Amino acid sequence: MKEGNVKGIDPTTYDELKQIAARYPHKRSGLLPMLHLVQSAQGQITPEGIEACAEILEITAAEVSGVATFYTMYKRKPVGDYHVGVCTNTLCAVMGGDAIFAKLKDHLDLGNDETTEDGKISLEHVECNAACDYAPVVMVNWEFMDNQTPESATALVDDLRAGKEVHSTRGPKLCTWREAERVLAGFNDGQADQGPAAGPASLVGLSIANDKGWTAPEGDN
Amino acid sequence: MDTLTPVLTKNWADDRAWTLEAYTNQGGYGALKKALAMQPGDVIEAVKASGLRGRGGAGFPTGMKWGFLPPDEEGKAPKDRYLVVNADESEPGTCKDIPLMMASPHTLVEGVIISSYAIRAKHAFIYVRGEVLHVIRRLQAAVQEAYAAGHLGKDIHGSGYNLDLIVHAGAGAYICGEETALLDSLEGRRGQPRLRPPFPAVAGLYASPTVINNVESISSVPSILEHGADWFASMGTEKSKGFGIFSLSGHVANPGQYEAPLGITLRKLIELAGGMRNGHELKFWTPGGSSTPLLTSEHLDVPLDFEGVGAVGSMLGTRALQIFDETTCVVRAVLRWTEFYKHESCGKCTPCREGSWWLVQTLSKLEKGQGQESDLEQLLDICDNILGRSFCALGDGATSPISSSIKYFRDEYLAHLEHGGCPFDPAASALHTDAGQLEVGA
Numbered sequence: 001m002k003e004g005n006v007k008g009i010d011p012t013t014y015d016e017l018k019q020i021a022a023r024y025p026h027k028r029s030g031l032l033p034m035l036h037l038v039q040s041a042q043g044q045i046t047p048e049g050i051e052a053c054a055e056i057l058e059i060t061a062a063e064v065s066g067v068a069t070f071y072t073m074y075k076r077k078p079v080g081d082y083h084v085g086v087c088t089n090t091l092c093a094v095m096g097g098d099a100i101f102a103k104l105k106d107h108l109d110l111g112n113d114e115t116t117e118d119g120k121i122s123l124e125h126v127e128c129n130a131a132c133d134y135a136p137v138v139m140v141n142w143e144f145m146d147n148q149t150p151e152s153a154t155a156l157v158d159d160l161r162a163g164k165e166v167h168s169t170r171g172p173k174l175c176t177w178r179e180a181e182r183v184l185a186g187f188n189d190g191q192a193d194q195g196p197a198a199g200p201a202s203l204v205g206l207s208i209a210n211d212k213g214w215t216a217p218e219g220d221n
Numbered sequence: 222m223d224t225l226t227p228v229l230t231k232n233w234a235d236d237r238a239w240t241l242e243a244y245t246n247q248g249g250y251g252a253l254k255k256a257l258a259m260q261p262g263d264v265i266e267a268v269k270a271s272g273l274r275g276r277g278g279a280g281f282p283t284g285m286k287w288g289f290l291p292p293d294e295e296g297k298a299p300k301d302r303y304l305v306v307n308a309d310e311s312e313p314g315t316c317k318d319i320p321l322m323m324a325s326p327h328t329l330v331e332g333v334i335i336s337s338y339a340i341r342a343k344h345a346f347i348y349v350r351g352e353v354l355h356v357i358r359r360l361q362a363a364v365q366e367a368y369a370a371g372h373l374g375k376d377i378h379g380s381g382y383n384l385d386l387i388v389h390a391g392a393g394a395y396i397c398g399e400e401t402a403l404l405d406s407l408e409g410r411r412g413q414p415r416l417r418p419p420f421p422a423v424a425g426l427y428a429s430p431t432v433i434n435n436v437e438s439i440s441s442v443p444s445i446l447e448h449g450a451d452w453f454a455s456m457g458t459e460k461s462k463g464f465g466i467f468s469l470s471g472h473v474a475n476p477g478q479y480e481a482p483l484g485i486t487l488r489k490l491i492e493l494a495g496g497m498r499n500g501h502e503l504k505f506w507t508p509g510g511s512s513t514p515l516l517t518s519e520h521l522d523v524p525l526d527f528e529g530v531g532a533v534g535s536m537l538g539t540r541a542l543q544i545f546d547e548t549t550c551v552v553r554a555v556l557r558w559t560e561f562y563k564h565e566s567c568g569k570c571t572p573c574r575e576g577s578w579w580l581v582q583t584l585s586k587l588e589k590g591q592g593q594e595s596d597l598e599q600l601l602d603i604c605d606n607i608l609g610r611s612f613c614a615l616g617d618g619a620t621s622p623i624s625s626s627i628k629y630f631r632d633e634y635l636a637h638l639e640h641g642g643c644p645f646d647p648a649a650s651a652l653h654t655d656a657g658q659l660e661v662g663a
Binding site for chain 1: 224225226227228230231233234235236237238239240301310311312313314315316318319320323324325344350351352353354355357358359361362365387388389390391392393394395406407408409410411412427444447448449452455456464467468469470471472475476477478479480481493494511541543545549553554557558561564565567647648650651652653654
């Protein structure tokens with residue numbers, strides 16, 4: 001096969017895949033971000049995407065597949081515009097995550113890891129996403145939606161399906177899953193300045209210290 | 222010991238704290254200037270003298286880890302060396318590195334540059350879990366700003382030192398927080414741990430000498446350079462120096478991040494967090510994530526440092542204090558964590574792959590009130606066959622909630638058998654139902 005002619009992969013994507021590989025001292029290190037880009041361009045991990053990665057990295061398609069199947073963020077079926085991940089690890093589950101997930105399954109008539117027929121919402125239960133002080137947590141396209149309830153989560157998916165503008169509680173207006181995957185591939189979307197530096201829970205200790213005049217000791221300078 | 226000491230969290234409320242401008246305005250990158258005027262070996266000595274121990278859970282002395290890199294061989298071209306930051310924060314309950322990188326990514330970037338200079342690495346990587354989109358945006362932007370300001374790239378501030386820094390997003394695998402699995406993942410492979418020795422210091426990324434440190438460890442380095450090793454060591458306890466971010470979550474009035482000297486107690490932290498949620502009592506807690514054995518209300522006065530928590534049979538871990546009150550069923554909590562370990566087991570070694578599967582089977586039955594008392598002995602027996610016999614610490618961690626919960630709450634397991642199911646109402650432990658009940662009551 002002539003290089004760069006993987007059927008079903010457009011030349012721009014192929015070039016960008018090569019750019020990712022070129023960032024690293026050893027090009028195979030680019031594979032994870034490359035697979036993120038495949039998802040962005042193709043909406044899922046596809047056989048063509050696997051072929052393109054294999055060709056660029058000079059490894060076999062089986063080796064690429066072996067990596068793609070190891071990681072839960074790589075999807076081998078189409079994902080909706082909005083991937084809704086409900087944390088059901090212990091702490092979030094106890095604080096309401098189980099109730100939120102049950103409610104959303106019922107409301108959307110979906111099982112775990114399924115997508116609505118209109119292609120808008122994919123629902124999945126996720127593991128701890130490092131926001132336990134904002135429990136229960138829901139992630140939409142890997143943006144934080146903090147302190148959720150079954151009611152707020154239902155309203156959230158309704159708004160997303162209706163095409164309303166929805167903002168992360170600590171970030172920008174929610175982009176689509178494919179746009180998010182592009183950022184994970186290392187192509188910044190210029191949205192870093194959106195949202196606050198920190199949410200309220202991140203700041204509780206600092207504000208107590210400020211109120212009480214507590215600081216670390218004076219240093220050398 | 223009883224006050225908070227914001228250092229890493231100090232600028233989190235600043236306007237646009239994530240930008241280079243805001244970070245520089247509060248003194249940021251001053252430590253880099255100091256470091257570049259020192260010999261690399263002296264930077265390592267300063268970090269050694271501070272007593273900083275790894276903040277990712279294991280508590281290994283950071284400066285000593287750096288000192289393990291083998292010296293260049295005479296007459297041979299020096300081997301490439303690498304710094305890899307473990308930003309894969311995924312241990313259940315752990316939520317300190319993500320807000321740090323979101324609020325002040327430059328603290329980490331400055332730490333990376335100083336640390337890389339100390340170990341003479343020309344390439345550094347921040348391996349960040351993929352499931353935190355906005356954090357990744359902020360890291361990417363910070364690295365871009367640092368290049369533009371001359372903090373990264375060729376001949377940094379005329380020092381002759383070159384460094385490239387890559388922000389690398391993972392793809393959803395808890396095991397990649399294990400440092401050798403992280404290296405395999407960063408090499409574009411399945412994230413499975415490696416046999417040690419050789420240790421990463423000798424043969425790490427691309428089989429070259431590599432240092433892997435947690436986000437909070439590397440982020441602490443600029444403050445040590447800026448204020449001095451003695452300043453850092455003046456906080457904390459004899460063998461656990463300095464400050465750390467304590468993450469309180471669960472049934473406390475005000476969950477959040479509390480930065481304090483190591484050695485503070487949970488009693489003090491819960492007091493600062495406004496107590497337990499209204500009308501409830503502490504039942505059990507994890508000191509450092511779900512892989513650290515559970516503790517109970519009898520451990521409220523244990524000093525939260527490496528030695529203090531170790532002395533009561535648990536581990537300080539990542540200071541991920543998950544707090545559960547009396548409405549929480551410990552069997553439900555432990556089953557859920559066990560399902561997590563089973564899901565995240567990489568499959569490489571038999572004790573973890575098969576053992577975690579059997580643990581789930583047995584616990585599920587018990588939780589439904591099926592099975593028998595002897596199942597508890599079977600659980601402990603399986604744990605014995607995983608702990609210390611699995612390839613990496615994931616398997617060990619999977620046994621912690623089980624053995625500790627049977628130690629402290631055996632009766633609650635038995636109550637499931639007597640009751641023919643879970644005697645707890647899950648609604649009582651949830652927040653939305655709790656609020657609803659209060660409204661009805663009011």
